[in-house]
Amino acid sequence: MPPTDAPVSPDPVDELAAAFARDGVVCVRRLFGRAEVAAAAEVIEAVMERPGPHAKVASGPEDPGRFFEDFVRWQELPALEELAVTSSAAAVAARLLGGGAVRFYHDHVLVKEGGTEQRTPWHQDQPYYNVDGRGVSAWIPVDPVPRPGSLELLAGSHHGPWYLPRTFLAKEAKWFPEGSLAELPDLEAGRDGLDIRSFELAPGDAVFFDFLTVHGAPGFPFSGRRRVLSLRYLSAGARHAPRPWATSPPFEGLEAELAAGAAMDHPLFPLVSHRSSPTTSAGE
Ligand SMILES: O=C(O)CCC(=O)C(=O)O
Numbered sequence: 001m002p003p004t005d006a007p008v009s010p011d012p013v014d015e016l017a018a019a020f021a022r023d024g025v026v027c028v029r030r031l032f033g034r035a036e037v038a039a040a041a042e043v044i045e046a047v048m049e050r051p052g053p054h055a056k057v058a059s060g061p062e063d064p065g066r067f068f069e070d071f072v073r074w075q076e077l078p079a080l081e082e083l084a085v086t087s088s089a090a091a092v093a094a095r096l097l098g099g100g101a102v103r104f105y106h107d108h109v110l111v112k113e114g115g116t117e118q119r120t121p122w123h124q125d126q127p128y129y130n131v132d133g134r135g136v137s138a139w140i141p142v143d144p145v146p147r148p149g150s151l152e153l154l155a156g157s158h159h160g161p162w163y164l165p166r167t168f169l170a171k172e173a174k175w176f177p178e179g180s181l182a183e184l185p186d187l188e189a190g191r192d193g194l195d196i197r198s199f200e201l202a203p204g205d206a207v208f209f210d211f212l213t214v215h216g217a218p219g220f221p222f223s224g225r226r227r228v229l230s231l232r233y234l235s236a237g238a239r240h241a242p243r244p245w246a247t248s249p250p251f252e253g254l255e256a257e258l259a260a261g262a263a264m265d266h267p268l269f270p271l272v273s274h275r276s277s278p279t280t281s282a283g284e
Contacts, residue, residue: 092206093208130241137230
């Protein structure tokens with residue numbers, strides 16, 4: 001038995017959960033090992049070769065690079081389902097969301113080709129979704145990401161308010177109507193005074209962030225590509241919030257099967273059953 005006054009070293013995963021609750025963002029180094037990074041890279045290549053119905057190019061025709069996105073492909077790609085539901089991403093998400101019946105929400109592939117100038121505008125994800133309650137995304141690059149090309153997140157912004165979601169290129173209010181939510185302040189103008197977090201990342205490192213954390217990303221002014229798999233998870237307290245508009249991503253017809261306010265208990269949102277235990281610790 002250790003002496004009772006021996007210092008107790010805090011569980012690194014609990015430290016991570018405390019940092020996530022405070023800041024709405026944490027970086028986990030080496031979340032994916034070599035085999036998982038290779039599997040994620042293969043998934044991204046398969047998605048790019050055969051884009052799905054929700055795929056889009058979120059950069060203009062004049063951009064010297066390209067910003068490609070696709071969503072919700074896990075049902076066609078068993079390797080993606082495995083990463084989403086049983087990997088250490090699911091394990092860390094479950095710990096960050098406080099346990100309970102954590103569900104996988106959807107996958108999102110985000111690729112910026114080398115030289116892409118298109119910025120990902122500052123935004124929160126949740127106002128585009130069909131859920132109320134908490135969730136977390138794991139943004140996992142399979143290529144090295146230098147800090148000037150990396151995701152940026154405004155610490156503490158997950159406490160709210162919700163900001164009006166707009167289309168990335170034309171800035172249209174296609175979801176909540178104009179005036180119904182606060183406008184996002186001009187973060188670029190005041191960024192020196194803000195607690196903006198960003199990380200230089202190696203393949204398999206991950207940035208976990210709350211569905212309400214305000215985030216954006218620069219273009220990718222490098223020769224390599226920036227291929228990212230983002231895996232999104234729902235807390236046990238998340239509830240279905242059908243909207244009178246098509247959410248992004250859309251879940252057509254779901255309101256006929258899942259009542260407004262119901263738990264997200266549906267085969268589209270499988271329970272996570274992670275095999276790996278999270279032993280990773282927070283990055284800087
Ligand atoms: O990868 C990016 O450029 C932006 C990522 C993002 O907005 C997201 O994962 O929600």
